[in-house]
Amino acid sequence: MKLLGISGTIVGAKTRILVEKVLEEAKKLDPELEVELLDMKQYDVQFCDGRDPSTYTGDTKTVIDIVSSADFYIIGTPIFQGSITGVLKNLFDLVHPQALRHKVMGFVANGGTYQHYLVIENQLKPIAGYFRAYVAPGYVYAHADHFNRQNELVDEDVLQRIRNLAEEVVHMQKALKAGDIHAYS
Structure with missing residues (x-):
């Protein structure tokens, strides 16, 4: 099983830190798990122009292929x-919607106000619903205050939510794989 962490930003460090922490916790739960981090800072991706995803080239094709080949996801974004x-x-x-269908998604986000956690509820979860993905019931939102000056997560509640999210996505993915939900699509 391949768990892909996506740091969906080209600026800052906190989103990547959050995604990496969840990937680390998931790997602790299942050492056989293949984990990969897709840091969007490392790619020069074209704007989507509505064409068939298979016709893109270069970094854009690479990113589409990485996302499409994963079994489940931790998706992170700062809130701007x-x-x-x-x-x-x-x-x-x-990414073609079929590539994400019936796959588990867990979400992490970070921002500068305490109300921005609502973006997960009001934007990310509906997008996952469009893809017909399975969404972990929990998620992690971290405020800038939850990090120290070295960008280390120091808030114990956030760290516990990270552990909980890792547990949820691993459990959901194993349950779906055992039940072979894809046989019914």
Whole structure:
């Protein structure tokens, strides 16, 4: 099983830190798990222009292939202007909806206000619903205050939510794999 962590931003460090922490906790729960981090900072991705995803080339094709080949996901975004990043939205637009169908998604986000956690509820979960993905019941939202000056997560409640999210996505993925939900699609 391949768990892909997506850091859906090209600026800052906190989103990647959150995603990496969940991947680390998932690996502790199941050492056989294959984990990979897709850091969007490392790729020069084209804007989606509505064409068939298989016709893109270069970094754009690489990113589409990485996302499409994963079995389940931890998807992270900072919250800018009360919304997910354009980078993450563009990634969702590039990937064929069938590639995400019946796959487990867990969400992490970070922002500068305590109310921005609502972006997970009001934007990310509906997008997952469109893809007909399975969404972990919990998620992690971290405020800038939850990190120290070295960008280390120091808030114990956030760290516990990270452990809980890792447990949920691993459990859900194993249960779906055991039940072979894809046989019914």
